[in-house]
Amino acid sequence: MALTSEHLGTLSDVVGSAATLRDAVTLWRARHPEVRTVVVDALDMRDEEPALTLGARRVYLATSNGHCWHVTSEPGEATALILTQQ
Numbered sequence: 001m002a003l004t005s006e007h008l009g010t011l012s013d014v015v016g017s018a019a020t021l022r023d024a025v026t027l028w029r030a031r032h033p034e035v036r037t038v039v040v041d042a043l044d045m046r047d048e049e050p051a052l053t054l055g056a057r058r059v060y061l062a063t064s065n066g067h068c069w070h071v072t073s074e075p076g077e078a079t080a081l082i083l084t085q086q
Contacts, residue, residue, distance in 0.1 A: 003061065003078040007032060011081075016054040021085045024057070028081070036080035045084050049073065056086040 010031065018024035025037050042058065048071045050058035060071050061078035072078055 003035065003075045003081075005075075007035060008075055011059060012052055012054060015052070015057055015059055015083065021057060021083055025083060037083065038080070039083050042084040042086050045071075045082065050084075051075075058084045058086075060084075 011028070014027050014031065015021075015024045018027055021039055025039055028035070028037055045058065045060060048060055051061045051073065052059040060082040061073065061075060062069050062080040062082050063072045063077045064070075064079060069080070071082070
């Protein structure tokens with residue numbers, strides 16, 4: 001399932017307003033269980049361009065071909081979110 005405008009519309013509110021990054025993931029998963037969401041160390045994403053920067057938090061869009069994952073800048077291709085915090 002690709003990310004929709006509804007997903008992107010609430011993403012910055014949820015991720016930006018949560019007290020912690022883990023809280024943001026919990027809130028996001030409760031609202032959108034169909035979207036895989038993971039938290040990784042910011043260093044792991046150092047060579048990637050975030051889709052959203054919310055203070056110290058970064059959101060990356062990701063997709064998979066069924067075997068390998070990669071970051072995408074296209075919401076219509078994205079099937080997952082990767083979140084980091086500096």
